[in-house]
Amino acid sequence: MSDPANQQGVRVEVRDLRKNFGDHEVLRGVSFTVERGEIFVLMGPSGSGKSVLLKHIIGLEEADGGEMLIEGHSIHAEGLRDRYRLAMVFQSGALLNSLTVGENVGLYLREHRLKPEAEIRRVIAEKLEIVGLTGAEEKIPAELSGGMKKRVAIARALVIEPQLVLYDEPTSELDPLIAITIGQEILALRDRTHATSLVVTHDRDLAFGIADRIAMIADGEILALGRPEEVRRSPHPLVQRFLTADFHPKPQ
Amino acid sequence: MFRDIGGLVLLFWRTLQALPLTFRHRHKVFEQFYEIGMGSLLMVCILSVFIGGVLALEIGPVMVERGLANFLGGIVGLGLCRELAPTLMAVLIAGRIGAAMAAEIGSMTVYQEIDALRTMNINPIHYLVLPRLTAIAIGLPMLVIFADLVGWMGGAVVCSTNQQIAVSMQSFLANLRDTVEIKDLVHGLVKTFVFALVIGTVSCHQGLATIGGPRGIGRSVTKAVVNSIVLILILDYFLTHLLVQIEK
Numbered sequence: 001m002s003d004p005a006n007q008q009g010v011r012v013e014v015r016d017l018r019k020n021f022g023d024h025e026v027l028r029g030v031s032f033t034v035e036r037g038e039i040f041v042l043m044g045p046s047g048s049g050k051s052v053l054l055k056h057i058i059g060l061e062e063a064d065g066g067e068m069l070i071e072g073h074s075i076h077a078e079g080l081r082d083r084y085r086l087a088m089v090f091q092s093g094a095l096l097n098s099l100t101v102g103e104n105v106g107l108y109l110r111e112h113r114l115k116p117e118a119e120i121r122r123v124i125a126e127k128l129e130i131v132g133l134t135g136a137e138e139k140i141p142a143e144l145s146g147g148m149k150k151r152v153a154i155a156r157a158l159v160i161e162p163q164l165v166l167y168d169e170p171t172s173e174l175d176p177l178i179a180i181t182i183g184q185e186i187l188a189l190r191d192r193t194h195a196t197s198l199v200v201t202h203d204r205d206l207a208f209g210i211a212d213r214i215a216m217i218a219d220g221e222i223l224a225l226g227r228p229e230e231v232r233r234s235p236h237p238l239v240q241r242f243l244t245a246d247f248h249p250k251p252q
Numbered sequence: 253m254f255r256d257i258g259g260l261v262l263l264f265w266r267t268l269q270a271l272p273l274t275f276r277h278r279h280k281v282f283e284q285f286y287e288i289g290m291g292s293l294l295m296v297c298i299l300s301v302f303i304g305g306v307l308a309l310e311i312g313p314v315m316v317e318r319g320l321a322n323f324l325g326g327i328v329g330l331g332l333c334r335e336l337a338p339t340l341m342a343v344l345i346a347g348r349i350g351a352a353m354a355a356e357i358g359s360m361t362v363y364q365e366i367d368a369l370r371t372m373n374i375n376p377i378h379y380l381v382l383p384r385l386t387a388i389a390i391g392l393p394m395l396v397i398f399a400d401l402v403g404w405m406g407g408a409v410v411c412s413t414n415q416q417i418a419v420s421m422q423s424f425l426a427n428l429r430d431t432v433e434i435k436d437l438v439h440g441l442v443k444t445f446v447f448a449l450v451i452g453t454v455s456c457h458q459g460l461a462t463i464g465g466p467r468g469i470g471r472s473v474t475k476a477v478v479n480s481i482v483l484i485l486i487l488d489y490f491l492t493h494l495l496v497q498i499e500k
């Protein structure tokens with residue numbers, strides 16, 4: 001772990017990714033690259049394939065075509081997960097319901113025996129504090145609200161000190177204050193460890209607040225990709241509607 | 253069901269390869285072992301009394317009528333430890349523990365907990381399947397030993413109290429001691445061990461293969477129990493055949 005290459009973010013490359021569920025084409029040739037230490041935000045309508053895309057990047061789904069590369073190695077390559085620390089925050093949180101909050105957060109360290117027990121307890125408390133859940137160690141997931149589960153899931157990902165974190169709608173169930181804390185933590189993690197982050201979100205404030213680059217995806221294709229101001233200027237009508245819609249439609 | 257056999261064998265093989273890690277996961281093995289052992293012991297004992305009793309009740313009068321009362325203890329003893337205790341306890345545990353395993357792992361699959369483990373580079377086979385399979389492979393034979401002992405007692409009690417049979421407890425047990433050998437106990441325990449592996453593998457496999465929501469979990473539980481029982485009863489015949497050949 002003292003290897004310097006292990007102390008920074010990884011480069012992610014998605015090449016011409018295709019996926020069908022039955023005859024439903026969910027991803028139709030998606031390609032993009034996320035540089036080391038970059039915060040890359042993916043936006044798009046519900047059902048456009050964002051969660052499916054994340055699952056492919058972390059190797060939970062088999063693609064029908066194309067490839068996902070981490071530092072040039074296929075995600076399915078032997079030993080890749082031992083070499084790079086990857087983490088994913090699931091849309092639902094995906095906490096282990098039979099474990100307490102503390103056990104969930106400490107699971108990675110305990111299972112891989114990375115630290116002594118006292119140190120693990122300290123890390124658990126520290127990460128829970130970051131997500132605003134100080135002292136919640138003994139709670140069980142069933143007692144938590146949706147937003148609290150999401151925050152525990154974020155703490156569980158932070159414990160890994162990941163080189164790549166995939167966040168699936170990290171702020172979707174959070175109140176605006178905590179949403180901002182989470183956004184700040186995504187930035188802080190990058191500053192602290194140079195981790196690469198890939199964030200799926202509908203939250204326009206979060207996206208434009210933290211992104212180095214933004215991609216808009218709809219119907220399994222990328223419509224716009226670039227720095228936030230470039231995406232904002234995209235001529236694509238759906239992108240414009242997605243970025244500017246509000247409750248008070250302006251008269252045309 | 254027979255479509256799943258390939259997946260079953262693969263899962264079993266992968267779990268075998270992980271066996272050296274058992275010591276690392278010993279806490280989870282103990283946890284599962286407790287669940288299997290303590291949770292089922294009382295039920296195993298109660299059922300065994302009845303199984304031993306009914307066996308004595310079915311064959312007792314017939315044997316007494318033909319002047320074979322002296323052999324009753326041996327026959328009941330052999331029938332229990334070689335066949336009835338292993339199969340019936342395996343069926344009971346398939347319904348109790350197999351169902352629980354399939355439901356728990358199935359719900360973990362449906363609610364993406366397995367996916368979460370995989371993203372943390374934690375192998376679900378090491379984390380979930382290995383402790384369960386080890387625990388049931390040790391626990392079920394131990395339960396069957398209890399079932400044998402308690403079942404014999406049940407048989408003895410019925411023989412001595414039933415008017416039609418009227419074989420004293422002493423002569424029942426004496427004949428049992430003369431007839432039943434260690435190899436008969438081992439015969440039953442070898443079968444039990446295989447049944448335990450079947451229950452563990454089938455149930456974990458069904459759990460991991462669960463698709464859909466709560467209804468999917470229900471389907472997996474049903475399939476785990478039914479498939480375990482079917483495999484147990486079919487394997488029972490062939491295993492017995494094989495073991496009898498070896499014993500000769």
Ligand SMILES: Nc1ncnc2c1ncn2[C@@H]1O[C@H](COP(=O)(O)OP(=O)(O)OP(=O)(O)O)[C@@H](O)[C@H]1O
Pocket residue numbers: 021026044045046047048049050051052053091
């Ligand atoms: N396991 C699956 N089997 C069949 N279809 C699936 C499966 N997973 C996802 N889909 C389909 O793929 C499409 C994209 O799903 P996905 O979950 O990626 O959407 P999303 O962009 O994350 O939406 P949201 O913003 O609502 O989370 C949906 O139409 C969904 O029905």
Ligand SMILES: [Mg+2]
Pocket residue numbers: 050051052091168
């Ligand atoms: Mg989604």
